[in-house]
Amino acid sequence: MSSFSNAQPDLSDAFSYIDQHRQQFLERLMAYLRLPSISAYGQGIEEVANYIAQVIKDIGLQAQVLPTEGWPIVLAELTTTPDAPTVLLYGHYDVQPPDPLDAWVSPPFEPTIRNDRLYARGAGDNKGQHFAQLLALETLLACRGKLPCNVKVLLEGEEEIGSPRLLSFVQRYHKELAADLLIVSDGPVYENGRAQIVFGARGILSFELRARGARQDLHSGNWGNIAPNPLWTLVHLLATMKNERGEITIDGFYDNVLPLSNLEREAIAKLPTDVERIKRTLEIQHLDQPLDRDVAERLIAWPTLTINGLHGGYAGPGTKSVLPHEAFAKCDIRLVPAQTADEIFAKVAAHVQRHAPEVMLLRQGSMEPAKTSLASPYTEALHKAVQAAQGEEPLLVPSAGGSLPNYVFTQTLGIPVFEVPYANVDEANHAPNENLEIERFFKGIKTGVAMLTYLSAFSKSL
Amino acid sequence: MSSFSNAQPDLSDAFSYIDQHRQQFLERLMAYLRLPSISAYGQGIEEVANYIAQVIKDIGLQAQVLPTEGWPIVLAELTTTPDAPTVLLYGHYDVQPPDPLDAWVSPPFEPTIRNDRLYARGAGDNKGQHFAQLLALETLLACRGKLPCNVKVLLEGEEEIGSPRLLSFVQRYHKELAADLLIVSDGPVYENGRAQIVFGARGILSFELRARGARQDLHSGNWGNIAPNPLWTLVHLLATMKNERGEITIDGFYDNVLPLSNLEREAIAKLPTDVERIKRTLEIQHLDQPLDRDVAERLIAWPTLTINGLHGGYAGPGTKSVLPHEAFAKCDIRLVPAQTADEIFAKVAAHVQRHAPEVMLLRQGSMEPAKTSLASPYTEALHKAVQAAQGEEPLLVPSAGGSLPNYVFTQTLGIPVFEVPYANVDEANHAPNENLEIERFFKGIKTGVAMLTYLSAFSKSL
Incomplete structure (x- = not known):
């Protein structure tokens, strides 16, 4: 050419x-x-x-x-x-x-x-x-x-x-x-x-976590802390998958993340990023963790773990002192080269198996x-x-x-x-x-x- | 008399x-x-x-x-x-x-x-x-x-x-x-x-935690890990409030829990509890944490922290690679003497303020x-x-x-x-x-x- x-x-x-x-x-x-x-x-x-x-x-x-x-x-x-x-x-x-x-x-x-x-x-x-x-x-x-x-x-x-x-x-x-x-x-x-x-x-891997407690919703006063609460199960499981500092804590998750090439680093350095404008536009007080990471580099070089939806128990007005019997979390992971969906799903599965084996993990769509x-x-x-x-x-x-x-x-x-x-x-x-x-x-x-x-x-x- | x-x-x-x-x-x-x-x-x-x-x-x-x-x-x-x-x-x-x-x-x-x-x-x-x-x-x-x-x-x-x-x-x-x-x-x-x-x-104190991210739902690929995810915010906050061993980890939470009287201890000792039947009836594999705590004593002597409902983001069929912009958790705490609703709410508020000050805490109903x-x-x-x-x-x-x-x-x-x-x-x-x-x-x-x-x-x- x-x-x-x-x-x-x-x-x-x-x-x-x-x-x-x-x-x-x-x-x-x-x-x-x-x-x-x-x-x-x-x-x-x-x-x-x-x-x-x-x-x-x-x-x-x-x-x-x-x-x-x-x-x-x-x-x-x-x-x-x-x-x-x-x-x-x-x-x-x-x-x-x-x-x-x-x-x-x-x-x-x-x-x-x-x-x-x-x-x-x-x-x-x-x-x-x-x-x-x-x-x-x-x-x-x-x-x-x-x-x-x-x-x-x-x-x-x-x-x-x-x-x-x-x-x-x-x-x-x-x-x-x-x-x-x-x-x-x-x-x-x-x-x-x-x-x-x-x-x-970036690639994507979607999955769903499903937790179950008792066979039906229960009164939180009569059964709370007796029957396991699937919402607590998901909260504790998810908290082991990503920490408050924004680090994904699934074993081996970052193993296959390739470093950027020099050309890529130079291109990223030329990308203008106006963090204040992003915050204004999105109406957010601060960026997500880790706070000190460059915005362009976040999107280009780093994988993410996003909870797309988490649902369980009462959602209506007022209060309902119920112990829910099921809950689910829908998540996606954005993949970067040379991560693969199969590799990362296997790591998620191993993590769930180790931390909450009673939780059902469903693999959904993926792209490399x-x-x-x-x-x-x-x-x-x-x-x-x-x-x-x-x-x-x-x-x-x-x-x-x-x-x-x-x-x-x-x-x-x-x-x-x-x-x-x-x-x-x-x-x-x-x-x-x-x-x-x-x-x-x-x-x-x-x-x-x-x-x-x-x-x-x-x-x-x- | x-x-x-x-x-x-x-x-x-x-x-x-x-x-x-x-x-x-x-x-x-x-x-x-x-x-x-x-x-x-x-x-x-x-x-x-x-x-x-x-x-x-x-x-x-x-x-x-x-x-x-x-x-x-x-x-x-x-x-x-x-x-x-x-x-x-x-x-x-x-x-x-x-x-x-x-x-x-x-x-x-x-x-x-x-x-x-x-x-x-x-x-x-x-x-x-x-x-x-x-x-x-x-x-x-x-x-x-x-x-x-x-x-x-x-x-x-x-x-x-x-x-x-x-x-x-x-x-x-x-x-x-x-x-x-x-x-x-x-x-x-x-x-x-x-x-x-x-x-x-037992008494009860109900409250709701509300977290917000950006001003609206966003594409998880374009904005994930840039705008904070209110579901991650709630997951991390809740995980600091009760650990996987079932201990409520809000500072000072157990300070005013009175020991049982001797008459109460004797009465509890006479209460029959068939854990296997409870598990069969509820269709659960194991009791909630802590596993070694007596069932009657759980209900009589210990406070609980139950998530009654947690909702945010996509709940429909299939997948949606969305970054949700709001989420809420409805919770109740069962109180035992001499805890009071005011005292415990103040401790919850201090905890939220310390761990996730951006989360809105709403006090709901309570009973002593x-x-x-x-x-x-x-x-x-x-x-x-x-x-x-x-x-x-x-x-x-x-x-x-x-x-x-x-x-x-x-x-x-x-x-x-x-x-x-x-x-x-x-x-x-x-x-x-x-x-x-x-x-x-x-x-x-x-x-x-x-x-x-x-x-x-x-x-x-x-």
């Missing part, structure tokens, strides 16, 4: 086209967001897979909805530029459950515009972002009659439940998916609002961590494309804090994976009032146009 | 009357149980206070519904036997909330008979038991035309939320309430099913512990009465594990308080499928008849 051409391609035709179609593009996104597609409940999945496949066909790509053992995957391509690189675009058409519903200002599946933002479940994560990628293809085809690169599109419907079938799908269709690089637009821009290119993603080298030959093209489309230099971030199934593509297809997100930092993904700044949606379409155009420069020197 | 007469009063007329009216008595109890009176929600309170006052008037007592700053108190009396002792009967017409509703086999306010038990919220706690006391009065009036003792009745509507106005009410009406002793029928018989007379009750001396002159009369009515010697238990506002009467009226419960041990009070063995209901009515009759012997020697 030769060096990247320094010529500045002219994008003004496509950018004008996008500006002229703002209202239409926005309405089409709102129509897409009106359709629930909650993978955790299986709600609306088939309908939305077919819907977005039809959208892609209408744009001019070949598209099909392929079954898996779980929810279907939408696969599309338009590979009519033999000399150009092949870019695989990846996204997911499924969304997180919208509860708690009563915390939404407007209903999650009735897209509503307030303060120049579009509020809806999936606005940022991920419908709004891959829809922008698709509209970039539409724009290029409308303005130029063809795409500057070969393009393949993979939209899955199980990302929010851990992409359990993506790996086997990509293994099965690895020939059809052959590409030079993958671009995914998911997650938010950098914490300070700057554009970013992200070179990796993955990283692309900052030294990739495509880095410069993408960097310039984002700058051309968004008017600012993107930050180069070694890894996202969140999890994407990048490892499926890096491992199976052997290609570099670049995350180029468009969503605002306060997109509230996975939370009530998810939203996308409308301006970022249009910038996203322009970024899609620019990336494919800049990447086409590689064809000249092949 | 002289010694108690050894003569065996003839109770056969009253007992026959009760046997002849079983069906009618049962139907009247079911009518009472059909009326919800949930003090925590204020549901049905006024209606039920008026309803039971009318029942008492129909029996032949003077009765009135007196307002308090909270829910009203029903006060009644029939004091036509000047030379006899005055017995104050105490009970509560309010019930615990019935949730979780879906755990009930039959709806909580549709009394249903299965396997010789009556299933309904309040069947045992406390409607079924004070209704038996009232039917004892009705029986005595029907059979003898008058009561053997002077009787006063106090039924409150806030016992299940900690009797917050009972103390000031009894202080205000202390002349009207003047009596020689108080009998309350609440809670279950002894754990092995034997009748018992209980000489005290209280004990009556086993050496009371009424002990023998009550002992013989229970034996005559139930066909077995009652066990003498220094204190109940549960909480009753006995302290209000021991402190304000200066009278001994005896708890003579009728409910089966597996009454499931405060839990789904609360029930009362029907036979115990009738035994309760007979016990009421016998107690008043045996206590009247004190009049002869006044």
Whole structure:
């Protein structure tokens, strides 16, 4: 692969086209967001897979909805530029459950515009972002009659439940998916609002702890401290898994955490972090423990153990002097290279077995961590494309804090994976009032146009 | 007060009357149980206070519904036997909330008979038991035309939320309430099913811990270990309040726990405890920590710290990789003499302030512990009465594990308080499928008849 051409391609035709179609593009996104597609409940999945496949066909790509053992995957391509690189675009058409519903200002599946933002479940994560990628293809085809690169599109419907079938799908269709690089637009821009290119993603391992006491709830005065309390069991077990200083105290948990490369350390050092603004935005008094750890380094270099939910016993108003008979804790661990989900689950299981063998441990979804080298030959093209489309230099971030199934593509297809997100930092993904700044949606379409155009420069020197 | 007469009063007329009216008595109890009176929600309170006052008037007592700053108190009396002792009967017409509703086999306010038990919220706690006391009065009036003792009745509507106005009410009406002793029928018989007379009750202090993280739920990958997790905050705080060995580790918590008297130690030593049966009944593998502590001593001599409910974050199916922004824990502490609710709350507050000052601590209801001396002159009369009515010697238990506002009467009226419960041990009070063995209901009515009759012997020697 030769060096990247320094010529500045002219994008003004496509950018004008996008500006002229703002209202239409926005309405089409709102129509897409009106359709629930909650993978955790299986709600609306088939309908939305077919819907977005039809959208892609209408744009001019070949598209099909392929079954898996779980929810279907939408696969599309338009590979009519033999000399150009092949870019695989990846996204997911499924969304997180919208509860708690009563915390939404407007209903999650009735897209509503307030303060120049579009509020809806999936606005940022991920419908709004891959829809922008698709509209970039539409724009290029409308303005130029063809795409500057070969393009393949993979939209899955199980990302929010851990992409359990993506790996086997990509293994099965690895020939059809052959590409030079993958671009995914998911997650938010950098914490300070700057554009970013992200070179990796942490993995995730979800699990649930279930504790039982007596066969039913009991009177706390007659039976308290006689029958074991499953809430105390979980409190004491969890307290042995992470201490008050923020250290995860599961035996061997940090064994396979790789040190950062020098390039990564340099990139992290360049990342601006405004801790005071984070505290203001989140309305928190202090960061989580350990207090002295750099924010960017937390997200890039360190695994986490989060309790996503813990429930047992009385939840109503007033008091109820009850001894609950069951309780559960849902947790996720964010993994960093070279931790693996299997390895960490085995360590969690051994820990639970040693500290509270009566507690049931259920393994749920997982994704491996993955990283692309900052030294990739495509880095410069993408960097310039984002700058051309968004008017600012993107930050180069070694890894996202969140999890994407990048490892499926890096491992199976052997290609570099670049995350180029468009969503605002306060997109509230996975939370009530998810939203996308409308301006970022249009910038996203322009970024899609620019990336494919800049990447086409590689064809000249092949 | 002289010694108690050894003569065996003839109770056969009253007992026959009760046997002849079983069906009618049962139907009247079911009518009472059909009326919800949930003090925590204020549901049905006024209606039920008026309803039971009318029942008492129909029996032949003077009765009135007196307002308090909270829910009203029903006060009644029939004091036509000047030379006899005055017995104050105490009970509560309010019930615990019935949730979780879906755990009930039959709806909580549709009394249903299965396997010789009556299933309904309040069947045992406390409607079924004070209704038996009232039917004892009705029986005595029907059979003898008058009561053997002077009787006063106090039924409150806030016992299940900690009797917050009972103390000031009894202080205000202390002349009207003047009596020689108080009998309350609440809670279950002894754990092995034997009748018992209980000489005290543990106190209770309820409180809630509320923790907040960011201003809203966040994505655990983007913000985990940056914003504090209120569930981790509560887990770590709670783990500092009680350790895995069952020791409550709040500073000074045990300072005012009085040692047992010799009489109490002897009484405890006589209490039969079948740990294996408890484990079978509750379907537990082992008792709560500390494993080596005697069961009766746990309930009588030791305070507890129970988490009644702990909730935060995702509770739905599957997984949700969310960082919750708020969580709460509802707790109760059972107090033993000479702990006081104020003292212990101050110690909890100091502990929270030291370990997690950002956590909000809310004080909820409380009751002080209280004990009556086993050496009371009424002990023998009550002992013989229970034996005559139930066909077995009652066990003498220094204190109940549960909480009753006995302290209000021991402190304000200066009278001994005896708890003579009728409910089966597996009454499931405060839990789904609360029930009362029907036979115990009738035994309760007979016990009421016998107690008043045996206590009247004190009049002869006044």
